[in-house]
Amino acid sequence: MCGIIGYIGEIHAGDGGAASDRAADAPGSVGEIVHRGLKNLEYRGYDSAGVALAGPTSGLTVAKRSGEVDALSVPDVPDATLGVGHTRWSTHGPPTDANAHPHTDCAGDVAVVHNGIVENYEALKAELSDHEFTSDTDTEVIPHLIEEALAADDGDDDLLAAVHRVEDRLEGSYAICAVREGDDRIVVARRGSPIVLGRGEDASFVASDVTAFLEHTRDVTYLEDGDVAALSPDGVEIFADGEPVERTIETVTWEADAAEKGGYEHYMRKEIHEQPSALRQTLAGRLDVDGGDVDLDVSFPPGFLADLEEIRIVACGTSYYAGRYAAQLFEELAGVRATVEIASEYEFGAGRTPDRTLVVAVTQSGETADTLGAIRRANAAGARTFAVTNTLGSTVTREVDGTAFIRAGPEIGVAATKTFASQVATLAMLAVAVGRDRGALSAADARSVLKDLQGLPGAVQQVLDEENQVREAAREYQDSEAFFFVGRALGVPVALEGALKLKEISYDHAEGFAAGELKHGPLALVTPDTPVLAVLTEGARADETMNNVTEAQTRGAPALGCVSAGEEYDTLDVSFDVPDVGIVEPLAANVYLQLFAYHVANEKGRAIDKPRNLAKSVTVE
């Protein structure tokens, strides 16, 4: 997830920003407008920043560097009338100066900023072998493809036509802005990644979200997938399948602060709702469903996986629960012993064989001190180490032998939500890869798991569509004395995660248990004032779990269940339908628990994005 911004208009340095009445308070040059837009988009990533500015006599000027937007010195281009900018959240290639956007063609005449992933970039790059590439990014193929299209014999040397042609070549998701020396337009294309146009009086804007230009105009047009647009100071032309189309102009009524969160009151709720797109990004280009295989772009020494004795997952908090889910998948799909350890408790231990052990750190931030400590102990013992993380260039990636990125996009809320789903999805793909390599998983069984994974984003969306039902339940039970979460098998980590989410943001007492354990002690706590929330899905031994729920109900506890669609437990007080997605169904159920925690906390007016006493990244042991 990156942020892009573009501006074209009549504002010049020293004009005082009089592009339109709406822009009357907006001081400065094109460079300043683009820079301010980037600042507003920094929540989308801050690995690097860059701009391309152009004016009638000054040509195209590009400046970019690694680091946050404030580290970028925007060049002074006095006659600039257009500019594009980018703030990066790295997916392909580490956060270096060279990998920062904009990327240019060989001559430096075309500059492109991009948000998304070009899945077929390796094939395209091979095709463009006579072009000079200067970065490791997937994006860089785009300006070179535009260069080819502009020079093609059957082309017409026009930027808009060239972008139309290039669009057909790109697989994956993208929102791009392209500019060309001597061309007074910004050309925009969209497929799968967000982009919005802003319509000023003598100026046009484009950005990943409206916050970037809300101070200039509230009149916006959302592009549809496949749209290409040409922006000039006079307005916007939009094309679909090469034909001009009209798209509605809407007026934004949010204040800037809310818009930054996409209209959501809290980042946490925004991130809960981002899960379908985050999961799509996690899975993009990695599933070969027909072939029953995955391509995670990771490799192990020959024979290592075949001889593997044990996978040991080390992690903290939510990442630890993702590990608990994954350990069951490794045992079932890869036929290898898998254990999960709280990172701060981990020691390599006697009696284990380092050269036949894979230690996997699961960490959203890649900076958690306890997890880094565990990895250092594993390295010291001589084990092979691996990381599953959201953060390119993070410390953990430099200390392990291999890494798989979960590609969930920046998570701002302290409570981990979308990264949990993306972690488990990534670990599930790793389990399939290891299982296939070891010959423990047939192609047919792999296909079935991959189909479940493929269905997960849609299933999560169906759960999100039921948010009102969860809100009502949260209102009804918010004042309870305590909350117990139960499940079995894959339902256990989800129950534990559900309880963590609730306690973390609502400050209510909540505990998760393996359902069978209730009767061994915790049942003494159960009263009519302690609702039990149960995971009653496939993969979670629903009928047996329901028996334990009934034991709690007999002691007066209200019961809420996340139930596989088509199944029914009549005695539940509240039943949430979970779409059928097989082995990842408990993950879809987890979204109900996230929403429940969110709405209980929201009813109580808690500081949801920054709960008391906590930090997003815990860098102390």
Ligand code: M6R
């Ligand atoms: O960045 P990490 O995944 O290593 O962080 C681990 C935990 O600190 C984290 O998951 C924490 O438990 C979350 N705030 C829970 O929502």
